[in-house]
């Protein structure tokens with residue numbers, strides 16, 4: 001897929017104020033600092049579109065970006081930021097769960113996983129919750145340039161093995177590096193296919 005245009009539409013803290021659900025949308029979520037903003041910027045070839053930052057836990061908004069005037073990328077706030085209070089974590093959960101379970105034009109949630117890490121409980125739990133709710137999702141392994149290919153494959157295999165305890169059919173997955181522009185065509189090709197259905 002060729003990205004001809006990518007524009008910021010709106011930031012929201014309320015699900016009730018989201019843009020009309022009149023176009024397919026794809027949400028991106030993951031632990032804080034997983035490389036979500038970098039991935040979105042890489043996908044649309046626009047370095048400054050989603051903000052990247054060294055400071056985890058900064059994004060607390062649902063950001064909509066309109067792509068090729070026909071579908072949305074949605075940047076969701078990251079989870080698992082150790083330094084937030086229990087109250088703000090609960091607020092986050094309610095807000096995100098509300099969005100994910102109610103958004104009728106949501107086609108797929110891309111769950112970002114740091115490819116350098118062993119399976120993390122919080123990521124597995126989140127995937128299980130999506131599965132239980134019947135929300136379609138795919139996995140995007142990030143920062144693959146940070147270690148060797150075989151090491152990445154090993155971590156992917158471990159994550160899949162852990163998921164197999166709960167899922168009969170494993171989700172699609174993509175290995176990416178925003179630094180090396182790796183995986184862009186695969187992710188965009190997947191979105192293109194879903195959009196054609």
Ligand code: GDP
Nearest residue numbers: 032033034035036037038052053143177178179
């Ligand atoms: P977010 O909090 O999930 O949006 O993460 P960011 O996109 O802001 O990235 C967090 C940090 O990881 C930043 O310092 C990025 O430069 C770095 N980063 C993100 N993606 C990659 C990648 O593919 N490779 C490398 N080497 N670093 C990355």
